Amino acid sequence: MKPRILELRQAVLDKNDQLAHALRGQFEAAGVLVVNLVSSPGAGKTALLEETLRRMQARGWRVAAIVGDLATENDARRLARSGAPVRQIETGALCHLEADLVARRLEGWRLDEFDFLFIENVGNLVCPSDYDLGEAVRAVLLAVTEGEDKPRKYPPLFHSADLALLTKIDLAAAVEFDRNAALASLQAVAPHAAIFETSARTGAGIDDWIEYLAARRRDLNRNA
Amino acid sequence: MKPRILELRQAVLDKNDQLAHALRGQFEAAGVLVVNLVSSPGAGKTALLEETLRRMQARGWRVAAIVGDLATENDARRLARSGAPVRQIETGALCHLEADLVARRLEGWRLDEFDFLFIENVGNLVCPSDYDLGEAVRAVLLAVTEGEDKPRKYPPLFHSADLALLTKIDLAAAVEFDRNAALASLQAVAPHAAIFETSARTGAGIDDWIEYLAARRRDLNRNA
Numbered sequence: 192m193k194p195r196i197l198e199l200r201q202a203v204l205d206k207n208d209q210l211a212h213a214l215r216g217q218f219e220a221a222g223v224l225v226v227n228l229v230s231s232p233g234a235g236k237t238a239l240l241e242e243t244l245r246r247m248q249a250r251g252w253r254v255a256a257i258v259g260d261l262a263t264e265n266d267a268r269r270l271a272r273s274g275a276p277v278r279q280i281e282t283g284a285l286c287h288l289e290a291d292l293v294a295r296r297l298e299g300w301r302l303d304e305f306d307f308l309f310i311e312n313v314g315n316l317v318c319p320s321d322y323d324l325g326e327a328v329r330a331v332l333l334a335v336t337e338g339e340d341k342p343r344k345y346p347p348l349f350h351s352a353d354l355a356l357l358t359k360i361d362l363a364a365a366v367e368f369d370r371n372a373a374l375a376s377l378q379a380v381a382p383h384a385a386i387f388e389t390s391a392r393t394g395a396g397i398d399d400w401i402e403y404l405a406a407r408r409r410d411l412n413r414n415a
Numbered sequence: 416m417k418p419r420i421l422e423l424r425q426a427v428l429d430k431n432d433q434l435a436h437a438l439r440g441q442f443e444a445a446g447v448l449v450v451n452l453v454s455s456p457g458a459g460k461t462a463l464l465e466e467t468l469r470r471m472q473a474r475g476w477r478v479a480a481i482v483g484d485l486a487t488e489n490d491a492r493r494l495a496r497s498g499a500p501v502r503q504i505e506t507g508a509l510c511h512l513e514a515d516l517v518a519r520r521l522e523g524w525r526l527d528e529f530d531f532l533f534i535e536n537v538g539n540l541v542c543p544s545d546y547d548l549g550e551a552v553r554a555v556l557l558a559v560t561e562g563e564d565k566p567r568k569y570p571p572l573f574h575s576a577d578l579a580l581l582t583k584i585d586l587a588a589a590v591e592f593d594r595n596a597a598l599a600s601l602q603a604v605a606p607h608a609a610i611f612e613t614s615a616r617t618g619a620g621i622d623d624w625i626e627y628l629a630a631r632r633r634d635l636n637r638n639a
Binding site for chain 2: 196260263265314347
């Protein structure tokens with residue numbers, strides 16, 4: 192990139208970081224655990240989230256979601272079937288969410304009425320990396336249908352995540368998924384990340400991921 | 416986006432368009448049909464291309480490929496197995512290829528020694544839309560594992576394509592792929608696009624796509 196563009200990009204990122212920092216303070220004060228879901232398009236963010244919202248509500252948790260897409264409200268409609276409050280951000284040509292888009296979309300919600308807030312980012316393995324949304328947990332999804340080497344091919348996003356969800360594991364045999372290769376690729380760029388092997392269709396692994404989030408929320412509120 | 420950034424972005428795009436225009440002239444003069452492959456990560460660009468390169472060479476066509484990735488040379492290695500000349504562009508943090516990256520990577524190749532040149536773009540459903548690489552044909556891939564509504568959710572890229580390849584159709588039943596919904600979504604944003612239903616694994620549809628490219632190359636050379 193040209194120096195002048197790099198400079199402007201840095202200014203945009205700095206401003207985003209400031210706003211994300213302020214948002215993080217608000218989330219912590221309200222005791223809500225915020226999760227930023229990132230992945231390539233079609234990795235199964237919406238299906239995972241719909242099932243997660245259902246199960247969390249069945250356990251009595253208060254949950255909400257914000258979903259970003261270039262166009263259409265398809266995902267917001269799918270998530271709303273869970274009964275949780277859902278809001279949509281249409282990003283137009285923007286390939287990621289930014290902190291100010293999230294901040295504006297939160298208006299009118301009382302954060303302390305939620306235990307968990309999920310932000311489903313735009314499907315993209317590059318753009319969302321550098322944009323902190325004030326989340327406590329960044330979760331990256333890798334579908335078994337995508338190819339085992341994606342983490343090594345898109346290192347910044349995978350490296351930026353706190354945890355990784357292998358998704359659509361019910362299709363592993365059909366696509367001859369090489370589990371060891373995928374785990375090695377994740378290990379190479381995100382050795383710090385917890386890994387959950389999940390299927391929204393069969394429900395495999397979903398409760399483990401919910402337990403993890405519940406534990407993270409307890410930590411958040413213990414430290415507050 | 417901020418006005419100053421939009422302005423700079425437009426200047427970058429204008430410069431890219433000029434260079435792409437010059438490249439297109441070179442490609443046409445050399446009689447080489449250039450194909451720009453775009454899709455989300457994991458839609459199967461490399462698998463489709465490897466099989467395409469093999470079959471085209473078996474028919475006596477002279478083919479070459481350039482492949483863009485943020486990191487790793489995995490795809491270049493896979494494509495080189497076909498025996499075709501392959502070059503890699505590592506884009507670092509850039510989520511798309513640009514005309515000047517392609518122009519520089521072409522140095523040392525004699526274009527008139529190729530009948531077809533394939534450019535495998537970075538896996539991304541947003542960033543590559545606006546960057547003309549001088550190609551004659553832009554092909555967008557949509558894997559049956561990705562979700563049928565991707566064209567409506569990422570309209571600019573699908574709209575910019577000349578043709579669409581449904582990929583991994585051998586998995587259609589396993590993922591309960593809704594073919595009519597996918598075709599309707601493509602029709603909504605890219606009514607001009609030819610559609611090929613393919614599987615690199617079974618070989619379905621690959622010869623039809625090659626026939627299409629061969630016909631496009633004949634048109635190119637008839638008009639030259």
